Amino acid sequence: MTASLLAIELAYWQQTVLRSVGVLAAVLLLAGTLVYVFLFKMMSFMQSRLGPMEAGPYGSMQLLAEVGKWIQKEDIIPWRADRRLFAMAPYVVVLAVFLILAAVPFGPDAWFTDLDVGIFYVLAVSSISVLGILLAGWASANKYSLLGGLRAAGQLIAYELPMVLAVVGVVIQAGTLNMQGIVAAQADGEIFGFSGIGNPYIITQFVGFFIFLVSMQAELTQAPFDMPIAESELVSGYMTEYSGMRFLLFFIAEFASVGAFSAVAATLFLGGWALPGMDLDADYMNVVGPIVLLVKIMLVSFVVFWVRFTYPRFREDQLQQLAWKFLIPLSLVNILATMALKVAW
């Protein structure tokens, strides 16, 4: 069936429509799943309570209820705010998530875009969300929003670096920037001649994986790196003045970007959509691949939320210290080691 599906030729605009709908569904469904499984249920269990139980079986419809509530709420724009920027900011933040997910492959032919410099593109567009957050902080005409926005900017710039440097190790090992190429390199790789499970880079690039996870946590402004929205200091940071639909967009962006970054981490370090022992080019991988990737996304997201629900917030100077004094030197050492080993073998 997949073969006949793949044989269908579509015009460019038809493909574009399909891809847009696909990305939209991927982002929203992923965000919804993450919110229900981790924010509503796992967090509650970690705090020895049940979480939402009333809406739908085991509270599974709670998110729909919340979305309905948010849509009904009044969209308040402060009098002093820069109206146009204020209205635009949440869309910019959400846009970044869509752009990231657009470059992640789900199967041999299941991808939204297959760029030659895929991972480079992902790292580039992932910093667009900083712009949205800064816009939101600036346009709100509120000192707490501005402080939150500036904190977010400082934090995201600081952690962009170790993240990029951690990815460099993977790129050196894979020898390609293409996401499909990285998946293939991991599936075809071998560990000291043993090729049974390929070579997911979490084994050779475990330092890189650690750095990537930490800086991902910071990029996502999840606790312990949630100073931009630190509620005890900044009310709600850059989101302070937002309500209703626009707040919902920020909320979706927060959780969808967890999914998007987890997808990138899964592709780079856990082997992406490939599963050991399965033919990479087979048609059925277009169906199995997305499921495999989803499982891996859930695994990485689990770690993200597990850390989020465990640790208290960093102080601002501790956060910068961790990035500049620990993660960046460590990632540089990681790159040097990878280079040396790559040349040696």
Add this chain to the structure above:
Amino acid sequence: MAEIPTPKAPGLVKGLGVTLKTMAKTMFPSRGVRTLVPAPSQGAATVQYPHEKETPPPRARGVIALKEDNCTVCMLCARSCPDWCIYIEGHKATAPPRRPGGRPRTVNELDRFDIDYALCMYCGICVEVCPFDALFWSPEYEYSELRLADLLHDKERLGQWMETVPDFEPYEAGSEQKVRKVPR
């Protein structure tokens, strides 16, 4: 500049362990054969309120009950209330003499005794200050209203709460204080 304490790795790992263990305990509380059957509703420390209810301890401060017969309109409670949420009105009346041939007495009769639970902060000063055993704590707590104004309980409503007032518990062994009785 003081030395900045750095996070210690073993403590961080331990913290992760604590949350994971709590989650496992909540999800899989059963032992033995049923260990792997998730049963979070047994494992959770919380109670699903409208479906199951916990009985509050007998001395819980739920709502204040009024024994109208004991009230002498002395206004002590209204004056000592930090929130000024007690409203009392009364009038003087004559009552027949206690002994035949005596003088008719003057008594205060209660016209209005309202407590506004929208304002009340449950400090219990009124209950403490009442010298005539007219105010009591009841552990009842389910009296929320859809309209704010309905939280103003009048003396009939406050009187109905008297039924829910539990008897005072006996004091500790060796106490010389006599246990007070709730007037029924």
